Amino acid sequence: MQLKPLGKYVLKCPRCGYEVEPSPYIMRCPRCGELLDASIITEKIRIKWGELRGRGVWRYRDLLPELKNVITMSEGSTPLIRLRAYPNAYVKFEGANPTGSFKDRGMTVGVSLASSLGVRGIIVASTGNTAASAAAYSARAGIECMVVLPKGGVAKGKLGQALLHGARIVEVPGTFDNALEYVLSTVLESGSAGNASYYPLNSINQWRLEGQKTIAYEIVEEVGVPDYVFVPVGNGGNIYAIWKGFGELMELNIIDKMPKMIGVQASGAAPLVKYWRGLGEARVDKPSTVASAIRIGKPINWYRAYRAVKYSNGFFIDASDDEILMTQRVLGREGVGVEPASAASLAGYMKALREGVIDPSDNVVLIATGHALKDPDALLRDSVHTVSISSIDELKALIMGRSIIDV
Numbered sequence: 457m458q459l460k461p462l463g464k465y466v467l468k469c470p471r472c473g474y475e476v477e478p479s480p481y482i483m484r485c486p487r488c489g490e491l492l493d494a495s496i497i498t499e500k501i502r503i504k505w506g507e508l509r510g511r512g513v514w515r516y517r518d519l520l521p522e523l524k525n526v527i528t529m530s531e532g533s534t535p536l537i538r539l540r541a542y543p544n545a546y547v548k549f550e551g552a553n554p555t556g557s558f559k560d561r562g563m564t565v566g567v568s569l570a571s572s573l574g575v576r577g578i579i580v581a582s583t584g585n586t587a588a589s590a591a592a593y594s595a596r597a598g599i600e601c602m603v604v605l606p607k608g609g610v611a612k613g614k615l616g617q618a619l620l621h622g623a624r625i626v627e628v629p630g631t632f633d634n635a636l637e638y639v640l641s642t643v644l645e646s647g648s649a650g651n652a653s654y655y656p657l658n659s660i661n662q663w664r665l666e667g668q669k670t671i672a673y674e675i676v677e678e679v680g681v682p683d684y685v686f687v688p689v690g691n692g693g694n695i696y697a698i699w700k701g702f703g704e705l706m707e708l709n710i711i712d713k714m715p716k717m718i719g720v721q722a723s724g725a726a727p728l729v730k731y732w733r734g735l736g737e738a739r740v741d742k743p744s745t746v747a748s749a750i751r752i753g754k755p756i757n758w759y760r761a762y763r764a765v766k767y768s769n770g771f772f773i774d775a776s777d778d779e780i781l782m783t784q785r786v787l788g789r790e791g792v793g794v795e796p797a798s799a800a801s802l803a804g805y806m807k808a809l810r811e812g813v814i815d816p817s818d819n820v821v822l823i824a825t826g827h828a829l830k831d832p833d834a835l836l837r838d839s840v841h842t843v844s845i846s847s848i849d850e851l852k853a854l855i856m857g858r859s860i861i862d863v
């Protein structure tokens with residue numbers, strides 16, 4: 457593949473400043489090993505913000521790689537829902553994507569690139585959503601997909617999706633961190649995926665993240681720049697991608713301020729909160745939380761996520777499993793069904809309000825990353841209150857508010 461499809465980019469190392477020609481295969485800085493930024497060259501961008509056409513991720517094609525084969529299922533253009541309980545808070549409901557999570561925004565770009573490269577297939581490690589999305593998009597592209605999962609660590613809905621879409625499923629002992637190590641050690645040599653027949657599409661891949669940055673573009677088009685954006689953080693790719701999206705609109709003079717990026721982690725899997733508080737490296741050895749999607753102890757994008765939060769003047773905050781499950785119900789009672797990891801953004805927002813770190817008058821967007829149906833076990837954790845009846849009269853009595861014992 458010629459470099460033209462990536463011609464509007466330069467790969468830049470955020471650590472040592474080294475610059476590399478854009479390539480689908482190079483992900484780490486050849487000099488210091490840091491993950492590279494795919495920086496757009498502003499002078500090469502011709503975008504008329506007020507005249508965008510189409511919907512979803514590819515509405516912003518002027519700010520994305522120009523690929524030969526575009527594998528799309530109309531991902532993106534997700535609803536922004538104002539909360540009754542918190543009128544200055546909007547939920548960006550990523551559960552409305554084709555496979556039920558924000559990963560589809562990344563996979564449409566990543567799998568389009570893989571398909572344009574003509575590779576045999578793609579490979580990902582996953583806590584479930586990346587696997588579901590990779591499986592679906594590779595099925596559409598007609599290429600193979602291998603997913604490497606932590607055995608017993610993936611919610612049923614996501615596992616079912618990977619199966620449904622025909623992925624080869626490999627389970628490994630340990631956590632997601634171990635699964636990612638298997639994948640990266642197999643397909644990345646010195647930060648390059650040059651010889652791999654399975655193209656790696658975890659968030660280490662900067663081209664996949666280009667799709668995810670469109671969350672920022674959609675927010676700006678719909679409500680302008682909020683004061684804060686709350687994002688659940690696991691491997692750290694998404695908060696970085698969203699921050700990058702806002703940053704590009706600043707560079708292009710489309711917006712004139714940045715939102716503060718707030719990273720929310722589950723208390724039992726909070727390496728970035730730990731690092732933010734100056735309590736050591738951004739890693740924990742035994743991540744543990746009910747929110748399996750963010751049960752990650754060694755976020756590969758930790759430096760990307762850290763930069764997003766630090767340079768936007770935001771902060772990291774944690775939420776306990778009880779808080780996460782409680783906020784999942786709060787959203788549920790507003791009609792918004794999210795999986796536990798996604799409820800972390802509201803849990804973080806409520807905690808920040810309680811602690812007085814932010815004000816109820818601030819405008820916030822909470823990224824709700826995945827759909828409730830992904831993790832049915834989490835929905836059925838509490839005892840299920842149902843009423844069993846066996847006659848129409850009993851139902852009538854219930855509707856009239858009478859006890860069915862009186863019938």
Ligand SMILES: Cc1ncc(COP(=O)(O)O)c(C=O)c1O
Nearest residue numbers: 585690691692693694749825826
């Ligand atoms: C539902 C859900 N929320 C949040 C995250 C965290 O995103 P990231 O790993 O990009 O930080 C993930 C995956 O990691 C996820 O599947």
Ligand SMILES: N[C@@H](CCOP(=O)(O)O)C(=O)O
Nearest residue numbers: 582583584585586658659691
């Ligand atoms: N939650 C993620 C885990 C990491 O995937 P990434 O490639 O986005 O870092 C998942 O769904 O697997």
